[in-house]
Amino acid sequence: MESLDDVIDDLIADRVIRRHRRTWLIVIGVVIAAALLVLATGGWKQRVGRAVPTYDAPATVAAGRFEFSFTKAEIIREPKTEYSAAKAELRVYFDVRNIDTEEHASTSVRNEVLRMVPGGGADLVKSNGASCRGETGWAIVPGLPPESCFTKFEIAPDFAADQIEVGILGEQYISDNGLIGANEDPYWQQPKAAAVVRMKPTVVVKEEK
Numbered sequence: 001m002e003s004l005d006d007v008i009d010d011l012i013a014d015r016v017i018r019r020h021r022r023t024w025l026i027v028i029g030v031v032i033a034a035a036l037l038v039l040a041t042g043g044w045k046q047r048v049g050r051a052v053p054t055y056d057a058p059a060t061v062a063a064g065r066f067e068f069s070f071t072k073a074e075i076i077r078e079p080k081t082e083y084s085a086a087k088a089e090l091r092v093y094f095d096v097r098n099i100d101t102e103e104h105a106s107t108s109v110r111n112e113v114l115r116m117v118p119g120g121g122a123d124l125v126k127s128n129g130a131s132c133r134g135e136t137g138w139a140i141v142p143g144l145p146p147e148s149c150f151t152k153f154e155i156a157p158d159f160a161a162d163q164i165e166v167g168i169l170g171e172q173y174i175s176d177n178g179l180i181g182a183n184e185d186p187y188w189q190q191p192k193a194a195a196v197v198r199m200k201p202t203v204v205v206k207e208e209k
Contacts, residue, residue, distance in 0.1 A: 054165075054196045062099060063170030063176060063194035069095040069146065073164055073201040074153070086157040090116065090201065092166055095146035102173045103188070106139040109149070112191055116153045116167040124167060127151040144205060163200050170194040 055061065060069045073092045080086040096109060109130035116125035132138035132149035140147055169191035175184045 018074040034066070047121075052193045052195050053166075054198060057197055057199040059197050061168050061195045061197065063168045064113070064173075064191065065098060065100040065107060065171060065188060066113070066140065067097045067099050068114075068168060070166070070197045071095070071201065073166075073199040075159065075201045076204045076206065077157070078206045079160050085146075088155050088157045090153040090155050090157055090159070090164065091150050092127075092153070092199065093148075093150045095148050096132070096136075096140055097146040098142040098144070100142050100188075102186070104142050106141045108137045108139050109151070110191075113169050113171070114151050115167045115169070117167045118163065125153050125155075127153055161201065163198055166197050166199070168194050168197065186192060 013054070057070045057072065060067065062068075071093045074088065076089050076091060078084075078087040092114070098106065111126045111129045114127040114130075116127070118125065127152060130138055130140075130149040130151050132140070132147045138147065138149070171188040171191050173186050173188055174190065175186040
């Protein structure tokens, strides 16, 4: 039969174990949350510890189905008028080539493939895809020479920057998890951060018509 001292010792030991277990669970939870945050931001919200390479334009980046050659960026301003508020947009210019060696299919540049990286922990800004030959969503054909295109990002009317950064994501040619009964045939999906390109934008002011 255990003595009273033994019982007290067991109770104290049990409390200590539970307290330490709770502390370790909190630590593990914080680590997991931090890891998920890094993954969610694509590894490029903060320049410190960026997980993808950074290039200065002009620069060429191959990512997924496309090869982009970035040339310049413009901040286009529309001054306030009697009938409309001031507006601004960021345009990024590039040549794009379809390098799909898996499906050899024509496709357009999706809006989540190119994203503006504001920095400072702000959310990434999706583009409008790509405008080529005066048409948004122009299909890029494999095997043909690069198309000259641009993409647009929504910005505040008073936006100003000496340098902007654009994140490039590449889709992966992978299959779904067959263990859960999903499609086991590979296809282009799940865009993954590939690189960041820095550019010094020029300012263009549209004249009133």
